[in-house]
Amino acid sequence: MxxxxxxxxxxxxxxxxxxxxxxxxxxxxxxxxxxxxxxxxxxxxxxQPGLREGSSIKKDKSKFQINLDIQHFSPDDITVKIVDGFVVVEALHEEKQDQHGWVSRRFTRRCPIPEGCDTDAVESRLSSDGVLTVSMPLQRRISNERRVPIIQTGPVKISDEPKPECVDSIETPPANGE
Structure with missing residues (x-):
C-alpha cells in the first residue's frame, strides 16, 4: 500500500x-x-474528448440530444451515423504539425438511441466553438383511444311535448264472416 x-x-x-x-x-x-x-x-x-464541460446526453419530453466537444476536428473530419439503434459520431484527422511536433487524433462515440425517437428526423449541428449537437425528436405516443367528432346535420327533431306511448297491437282478422 x-x-x-x-x-x-x-x-x-x-x-x-x-x-x-x-x-x-x-x-x-x-x-x-x-x-x-x-x-x-x-x-x-x-x-477523453467529448467528456469536457459542455458535453452531455439529454432526453426530455420532446427530444433526445447529444452535445460533444470536438473542437480539435474540422467539419470535414466528422461523420454522424445511425447504426443498429446507436448514434455513432466519428472524427479523425491525420497527422498534423503543431508547435510540439506531429499529432493525429481519432474520436468515436456510440450512444444508444432511446426507444421512441424518430431517427428519420435526426439533425446534427457544429457550432463555431467546436460543440457538435445531434438531436432527434421523440415520436408521439400512439394511443388506443381516439376521439370521434360529432357532426351536426340540421334542426333538432325532438320536441318538448309529451308523445303518446306507442303500443304494438296485433289484430286478428275475423273468422268466416263473423
Missing amino acids: SSLLPYLIDVERSRIFEEPQLTVALLPQELLSLLRPEISRSQFSWR
Whole structure:
C-alpha cells in the first residue's frame, strides 16, 4: 500500500504535462479516481474528448440530444451515423504539425438511441466553438383511444311535448264472416 500513498496524496500530478494531449497511458491517479469519489473525473476530462464541460446526453419530453466537444476536428473530419439503434459520431484527422511536433487524433462515440425517437428526423449541428449537437425528436405516443367528432346535420327533431306511448297491437282478422 505504501507504493500507492504518493498517488493518493498527490492528485495534481497529471498537471505536470504542458500538453496533455501528448500523453496516452492511463495514469495511476486516474485509476484511483474511480475508487475515490472526492477526486473529480473532470480533472481528467482532457484525456477523453467529448467528456469536457459542455458535453452531455439529454432526453426530455420532446427530444433526445447529444452535445460533444470536438473542437480539435474540422467539419470535414466528422461523420454522424445511425447504426443498429446507436448514434455513432466519428472524427479523425491525420497527422498534423503543431508547435510540439506531429499529432493525429481519432474520436468515436456510440450512444444508444432511446426507444421512441424518430431517427428519420435526426439533425446534427457544429457550432463555431467546436460543440457538435445531434438531436432527434421523440415520436408521439400512439394511443388506443381516439376521439370521434360529432357532426351536426340540421334542426333538432325532438320536441318538448309529451308523445303518446306507442303500443304494438296485433289484430286478428275475423273468422268466416263473423
